[in-house]
Amino acid sequence: MRNDAPVGVFDSGLGGLTVVREIIRQLPEEQIVYFGDTARVPYGSKSQSTVIHYTEQILNFLYTREVKAIVVACNTVSAYALEEVKDSVPVPIIGVVIPGARVAAHATVNGRVGVIGTEATVQSGLYGRTIRDLAPDVQVYSKACPLFVPLVEEGLWKDPVTTEIAARYLKDLKDADVDTLIMGCTHYPLLRSTIREVMGEHVTLVNPAYETAVELRRTLERYDLMPESGKTADISEHSFYVSDDPERFRRFASGVLKTEIRLPEKIAIEEF
Amino acid sequence: MRNDAPVGVFDSGLGGLTVVREIIRQLPEEQIVYFGDTARVPYGSKSQSTVIHYTEQILNFLYTREVKAIVVACNTVSAYALEEVKDSVPVPIIGVVIPGARVAAHATVNGRVGVIGTEATVQSGLYGRTIRDLAPDVQVYSKACPLFVPLVEEGLWKDPVTTEIAARYLKDLKDADVDTLIMGCTHYPLLRSTIREVMGEHVTLVNPAYETAVELRRTLERYDLMPESGKTADISEHSFYVSDDPERFRRFASGVLKTEIRLPEKIAIEEF
Numbered sequence: 001m002r003n004d005a006p007v008g009v010f011d012s013g014l015g016g017l018t019v020v021r022e023i024i025r026q027l028p029e030e031q032i033v034y035f036g037d038t039a040r041v042p043y044g045s046k047s048q049s050t051v052i053h054y055t056e057q058i059l060n061f062l063y064t065r066e067v068k069a070i071v072v073a074c075n076t077v078s079a080y081a082l083e084e085v086k087d088s089v090p091v092p093i094i095g096v097v098i099p100g101a102r103v104a105a106h107a108t109v110n111g112r113v114g115v116i117g118t119e120a121t122v123q124s125g126l127y128g129r130t131i132r133d134l135a136p137d138v139q140v141y142s143k144a145c146p147l148f149v150p151l152v153e154e155g156l157w158k159d160p161v162t163t164e165i166a167a168r169y170l171k172d173l174k175d176a177d178v179d180t181l182i183m184g185c186t187h188y189p190l191l192r193s194t195i196r197e198v199m200g201e202h203v204t205l206v207n208p209a210y211e212t213a214v215e216l217r218r219t220l221e222r223y224d225l226m227p228e229s230g231k232t233a234d235i236s237e238h239s240f241y242v243s244d245d246p247e248r249f250r251r252f253a254s255g256v257l258k259t260e261i262r263l264p265e266k267i268a269i270e271e272f
Numbered sequence: 273m274r275n276d277a278p279v280g281v282f283d284s285g286l287g288g289l290t291v292v293r294e295i296i297r298q299l300p301e302e303q304i305v306y307f308g309d310t311a312r313v314p315y316g317s318k319s320q321s322t323v324i325h326y327t328e329q330i331l332n333f334l335y336t337r338e339v340k341a342i343v344v345a346c347n348t349v350s351a352y353a354l355e356e357v358k359d360s361v362p363v364p365i366i367g368v369v370i371p372g373a374r375v376a377a378h379a380t381v382n383g384r385v386g387v388i389g390t391e392a393t394v395q396s397g398l399y400g401r402t403i404r405d406l407a408p409d410v411q412v413y414s415k416a417c418p419l420f421v422p423l424v425e426e427g428l429w430k431d432p433v434t435t436e437i438a439a440r441y442l443k444d445l446k447d448a449d450v451d452t453l454i455m456g457c458t459h460y461p462l463l464r465s466t467i468r469e470v471m472g473e474h475v476t477l478v479n480p481a482y483e484t485a486v487e488l489r490r491t492l493e494r495y496d497l498m499p500e501s502g503k504t505a506d507i508s509e510h511s512f513y514v515s516d517d518p519e520r521f522r523r524f525a526s527g528v529l530k531t532e533i534r535l536p537e538k539i540a541i542e543e544f
Contacts, residue, residue, distance in 0.1 A: 039322045040312055045425075047517040050311045150422040153317075164433055245319040270542040 001068045001091065003227050006031035006239070007216065008067035008091075010058050013041035014249065015149075015186030016073030017256040019096065019209045020238075023071070024257070026213040027220075028232040032239070033065045037269060039243035042149060043076040044118025044185070051120065055081040056088055060272040063089040065239070068225050071216055072096065075117050075184045075208070079124035092219050097121075099215045100182050100208025101130035107204045108180040111138045114173035117184030119144040127184060141176045145169045145188075152187045158194060166191065166198045173199075180204045240264035273340045273363065275499050278303035278511070279488065280339035280363075282330050285313035286521065287421075287458030288345030289528040291368065291481045292510075295343070296529070298485040299492075300504040304511070305337045309541060311515035314421060315348040316390025316457070323392065327353040328360055332544040335361040337511070340497045343488055344368065347389050347456045347480070351396035364491050369393075371487045372454050372480025373402035379476045380452040383410045386445035389456030391416040399456060413448045417441045417460075424459045430466060438463070438470045445471075452476045512536035 007030050009020055020034055035058055037043075043051050055077050062070055069092045072078045078095030086093050104113045104127075115127040121144075128140035147165050156162045173181065181203055183189050189207045196205065220226045238261065242249045246264040253261050279302050281292055292306055307330055309315075315323050327349050334342055342365045344350045350367030358365050376385045376399075387399040393416075400412035419437050428434045445453065453475050455461050461479045468477065492498045510533065514521045518536040525533050 039318060046311060047520075050516050147419075147422055147426055150419055154419055161433055161436055244322050248319075 001223075001225060003068070003225055004229065005066055005068035006033045008033050008035070008062035008065060008070040009073050010035040010037070010062060010070070011074040011186060012037050012043040012076065014038070014252050017253055018186050018189060019071060019073035019212055021257055022209040022213040023216060027217055029227045029230060031233050031237045033062060033067055033241070034238065035061060035241045035269075036249060037243050038245065038249055039269070042118070043074065044120050044149070045146065046120065048080050048120070051077060052081040052084050055085050057269050057272040059085060059089045059093070061241070061267065061269060063091070064272070067091060069094065069216065069219060069223075071212060073186060073209075073212070075186065076120045079117070079121040079126040092223060094212065094215050094219055096208040096212045097126050097184070098130055099211035100184065100206055101127050102134060103208070103211045104180050104182050104206050105131045105134040105138060107206060108138060110177065110179045111135075112176060112178045112180075113138055113140050114176070114178035114181040115140060115142040115184050116145050116148075116169065116173070116181065116188065117142070118149075119146060121184050127182060139176075141173050141178055143169055143173055145185075148191060149185065149187045152190050157190055162191065162194050163197065166194050170195070170198050178203065180206060182206045182208065184208070235259050235261060241267050243267065243269045273495075273497060275340070275497055276501065277338055277340035278305045280305050280307070280334035280337060280342040281345050282307040282309070282334060282342070283346040283458060284309050284315040284348065286310070286524050286528075289525055290458050290461060291343060291345035291484055293529055294481040294485040295488060299489055301499045301502060303505050303509045305334060305339055305513070306510065307334060307513045307541075308521060309515050310517065310521055311541070314390070315346065316392050316421070317418065318392065320352050320392070323349060324353045324356050327357050329541050329544045331357060331361045331365070333513070333539065333541060335363070336544070339363060341366065341488065341491060341495075343484060345458060345481075345484070347458065348392045351389070351393040351398040364495060366484065366487050366491055368458075368480040368484045369398050369456070370402055371483035372456065372478055373399050374406060375480070375483045376452050376454050376478050377403045377406040377410060379478060380410055382449065382451045383407075384448060384450045384452075385410055385412050386448070386450035386453040387412060387414040387456050388417050388441065388445075388453065388460065389414070390421075391418060393456050399454060411448075413445050413450055415441055415445055417457075420463060421457065421459045424462050429462055434463065434466050435469065438466050442467070442470050450475065452478060454478045454480065456480070507531050507533060513539050515539065515541045
């Protein structure tokens, strides 16, 4: 593999762009090839076998783009499929769950950590297992929040309805007195202020994106794959691919990345 | 085509079972082959080209089951793709939009009709065009309600949050003084009591499923395809296919149809 090859990043849709933003910030010299499965989003309510099948197609596609490493910027895929597919292409693959779990295990003081995510992410139990492997005494409390993604996509980031729904979803975690909460879905950081309001100021909110970019750097260093040029990649050097409407994706991406991106290319992901 | 061949019915997921229930009630002698695209649901936020592509695959699949007619029990597909795909298989295809529009055009007294549905259904404008073709003086007011499906799937059929969201979505239609409202998504009839509460008793709520079954009968008669046996089909004679978890589908279907169905068969729809 070439040091100057791009890094592949994918998500079930748009949310993974928050991870792209963090990679650009921490590793500005990397070129990125992003795939968003906007036609088949959401993954969070699908069965494990379907998520695995879709993930294999995406890995095959990214491999044709000659990437040197792949970041799974989707909690559902990281929790539900990564273990099963990690050997299907011969490049290192990094998920968001293990980095996020590591931060939480270190951040908690009272040994009580909450995890919120999609039904699939919560059902997988991977955050809990990973945290307990690192810190066996930590108690983990999980809660699926299926309405959070549609509320974000409807633009109700700060709204009494969202606060009411958040209060219901988070009640058990508050009652369990967690001092650390993993926002285990890439959409959820967009509800940070609502989650903060419900949970209170004393709770540490963990966004796994930051630690995932740190893990990417570690991995590239371990495999001697850091780029040598030292030159910051221009936004035009990143490539974006989607499985549905490119224009809609471009509008959202330009908002998240705070700069205009090229029109993504629509591909037939089911053929990979 | 054989008179004793089954009728194909499909939907992006589970909602179309409300149409199956109506067909069983009105045409009890018909065998049904149902496909629910549970892996790729929802369709309502996808682009037209993706909806057309998925619909073609489903029509091809149902055609391999030797159906004599196909009912599109999904408003998004009916509104967004039906015109484009209707010649792709040589059997009559019936959507839910035209039957629903016909009822509304006849039901309105003050000439003001509301339509609620997914973004795709509203954007297509098909309900409005069809109503105006039948009754040029009728005014049609449309509103997309993207949170209704997730609220139904979260079980919040009667809940203050759902009432609050419904009040926001329906405000413009109330202000426009519509006397007839088409529930243009197969999930919405499950929110009937909330919609009724917000709109008031004087507004006629139209569920297109009833009229769609009437239209199916007319079509079968026109093509001389009514079954001759006169024997009521047993629930075990209906076949169900899905693209994701069969067990989850069976639970929901048995609830809607008030009887236990056979475990659906999971198929790889993208290969059709």
